[in-house]
Amino acid sequence: MDNLLLTAAQMRALEQAAIDSGVVTGLELMERAGTGAVDAILDEWPDLAAAPGRAVVLCGPGNNGGDGFVVARVLVGRGWDVEVFLYGDAEKLPPDARVNYERWREVGEVQTLTGRDMDGRGYVPDLTIDAIFGTGLSRTLSWELCDAVKQYAWTFTQGTRVVALDIPSGLSAESGRRIPCADPPEDRLAFPTVSPAAALAIDLTLAFHAPKIGHYLGDAPADCGRLRVVDIGLNGGATDVETARLVCGPFEGVAKASGHKYDHGHAIVLTGGMGLTGAARLAARGALRIGAGLVTCVAPGPAMMECAVQLTAVMLRRCDDAAALADLLEDDRINALCLGPGMGLSDRAGDLIDAALSARRHIALDADALTILAERDDPFAMLHHDCVLTPHGGEFASLFPDIAERLNVPAMEGPAYSKVDATRDAADRAGCTVLFKGMDTVIADEKGNARINAAVYDRAAPWLATAGAGDVLAGIIAGLLARGLSPLDAASSAAWLHVEAARAFGPGLIAEDLPEMLPQVLAALER
Ligand SMILES: NC(=O)C1=CN([C@@H]2O[C@H](COP(=O)(O)OP(=O)(O)OC[C@H]3O[C@@H](n4cnc5c(N)ncnc54)[C@H](O)[C@@H]3O)[C@@H](O)[C@H]2O)[C@@H](O)CC1
Numbered sequence: 441m442d443n444l445l446l447t448a449a450q451m452r453a454l455e456q457a458a459i460d461s462g463v464v465t466g467l468e469l470m471e472r473a474g475t476g477a478v479d480a481i482l483d484e485w486p487d488l489a490a491a492p493g494r495a496v497v498l499c500g501p502g503n504n505g506g507d508g509f510v511v512a513r514v515l516v517g518r519g520w521d522v523e524v525f526l527y528g529d530a531e532k533l534p535p536d537a538r539v540n541y542e543r544w545r546e547v548g549e550v551q552t553l554t555g556r557d558m559d560g561r562g563y564v565p566d567l568t569i570d571a572i573f574g575t576g577l578s579r580t581l582s583w584e585l586c587d588a589v590k591q592y593a594w595t596f597t598q599g600t601r602v603v604a605l606d607i608p609s610g611l612s613a614e615s616g617r618r619i620p621c622a623d624p625p626e627d628r629l630a631f632p633t634v635s636p637a638a639a640l641a642i643d644l645t646l647a648f649h650a651p652k653i654g655h656y657l658g659d660a661p662a663d664c665g666r667l668r669v670v671d672i673g674l675n676g677g678a679t680d681v682e683t684a685r686l687v688c689g690p691f692e693g694v695a696k697a698s699g700h701k702y703d704h705g706h707a708i709v710l711t712g713g714m715g716l717t718g719a720a721r722l723a724a725r726g727a728l729r730i731g732a733g734l735v736t737c738v739a740p741g742p743a744m745m746e747c748a749v750q751l752t753a754v755m756l757r758r759c760d761d762a763a764a765l766a767d768l769l770e771d772d773r774i775n776a777l778c779l780g781p782g783m784g785l786s787d788r789a790g791d792l793i794d795a796a797l798s799a800r801r802h803i804a805l806d807a808d809a810l811t812i813l814a815e816r817d818d819p820f821a822m823l824h825h826d827c828v829l830t831p832h833g834g835e836f837a838s839l840f841p842d843i844a845e846r847l848n849v850p851a852m853e854g855p856a857y858s859k860v861d862a863t864r865d866a867a868d869r870a871g872c873t874v875l876f877k878g879m880d881t882v883i884a885d886e887k888g889n890a891r892i893n894a895a896v897y898d899r900a901a902p903w904l905a906t907a908g909a910g911d912v913l914a915g916i917i918a919g920l921l922a923r924g925l926s927p928l929d930a931a932s933s934a935a936w937l938h939v940e941a942a943r944a945f946g947p948g949l950i951a952e953d954l955p956e957m958l959p960q961v962l963a964a965l966e967r
């Protein structure tokens with residue numbers, strides 16, 4: 441249950457393949473993009489469809505600008521007043537954009553997009569179209585452009601609808617992050633530069649053919665407004681190399697479970713010491729609610745009573761040290777473990793991790809387990825294909841400092857290094873599945889598969905930022921591992937279910953609520 445996301449290069453290859461096959465020309469695709477965009481805009485805002493208004497179209501030097509010229513012409517055809525501004529040299533427009541520039545010139549003027557020209561319009565447009573850059577943005581933005589767009593935005597976009605064609609100008613279609621603007625000249629140092637993607641306060645982004653990876657990562661969800669896909673009649677999304685998929689539901693068999701409890705595995709969750717068992721108990725509850733047949737909290741002696749008074753359906757076993765854990769794991773019906781939540785950073789915890797990893801079961805490693813690993817000379821020496829690491833940003837940076845650093849450097853040129861790239865590189869190094877948390881959670885395995893579970897746009901779940909939510913996620917992963925899902929499917933499904941549980945509960949959510957919402961989320965999947 442997932443959708444293919446494209447990189448800019450894959451989108452170009454798809455277009456080129458369609459053009460080369462002779463079924464469509466680039467000009468036809470551009471016409472479909474522009475007319476499709478106008479249809480989507482008027483569908484989005486019926487008041488704009490009811491009475492033609494005034495629009496400003498900001499065009500750039502590539503084919504995204506070409507789409508802008510089509511939109512301008514189509515709007516005029518529908519009775520709108522339209523002003524067009526161009527950033528760049530009309531003589532240097534690529535061929536299809538140039539044709540549409542000429543067609544527009546038969547209808548109206550093209551003004552230069554500079555700060556000075558943006559003053560004194562004398563009216564506020566009903567609609568602003570951002571067609572400056574699409575998937576071809578490839579280097580730092582000039583200060584002049586950023587300044588012109590900022591001045592325009594501050595003066596004219598208050599209270600008007602702003603629509604980005606394909607992707608907000610200034611965002612990388614790969615990383616979803618804002619490409620930096622050049623520094624201002626000496627005499628303008630007091631005026632901060634702002635990315636056009638942010639300055640324009642975009643209400644609606646119209647992605648052509650398919651969403652790009654960058655639409656779901658980094659700054660994009662904040663900068664895109666709403667995201668809609670405009671069909672331009674290209675068939676399918678097949679590409680030679682799959683880069684990432686969007687998780688749109690849990691994977692095969694998560695909702696439907698039948699058979700004996702022992703058919704659904706036995707997950708164990710290791711607790712911390714006395715006073716530190718809450719996180720593990722939350723994880724255990726998540727594992728049980730997602731359908732592991734049996735779930736046992738495994739606690740050291742002093743923490744037994746604390747766990748006993750809190751647990752009912754979740755079972756409890758005493759385990760004081762690594763030797764005891766190794767004994768426990770002689771039972772091969774125990775097929776999944778959750779390690780880390782509330783576990784502490786003691787030597788004992790480190791020994792337990794080693795015992796668990798040596799036993800070669802499916803293991804979700806979270807929180808303290810990740811911190812312990814990160815402090816080792818070779819954090820990944822004992823990891824294997826059946827492990828899932830669930831770092832948040834800080835834990836990721838401790839485990840993979842060089843990858844995190846590369847991710848944090850803003851892209852100055854070429855395709856940006858994205859969170860998908862970073863997670864895939866991390867999974868390759870760790871030799872197992874890595875779930876890199878965030879609103880744009882990325883899950884990758886050591887074979888190079890990558891998925892994004894995005895809690896953004898109409899799946900936003902801000903309440904999920906609550907203490908203990910991550911512990912429940914680790915538990916859900918362990919529960920799905922116990923049920924026999926692959927590490928990649930277990931982590932992806934858990935991330936999706938976790939967000940759905942939060943959305944089903946809504947404001948006021950605390951971590952305890954997450955496992956209790958799972959039955960409702962699962963029941964909805966059966967319908
Ligand atoms: N190729 C096609 O047939 C179609 C393309 N489409 C549109 O075309 C877009 C991609 O077109 P392009 O590949 O021409 O890319 P863009 O339109 O995004 O821009 C590329 C141009 O901008 C320049 N550029 C890149 N970064 C710059 C910077 N920082 N400062 C100044 N100039 C910079 C490049 O040198 C190039 O001239 C898509 O996003 C989509 O909107 C759609 O019309 C559908 C059909």
Ligand SMILES: [K+]
Pocket residue numbers: 504570571572573574604605606607608609
């Ligand atoms: K754009």
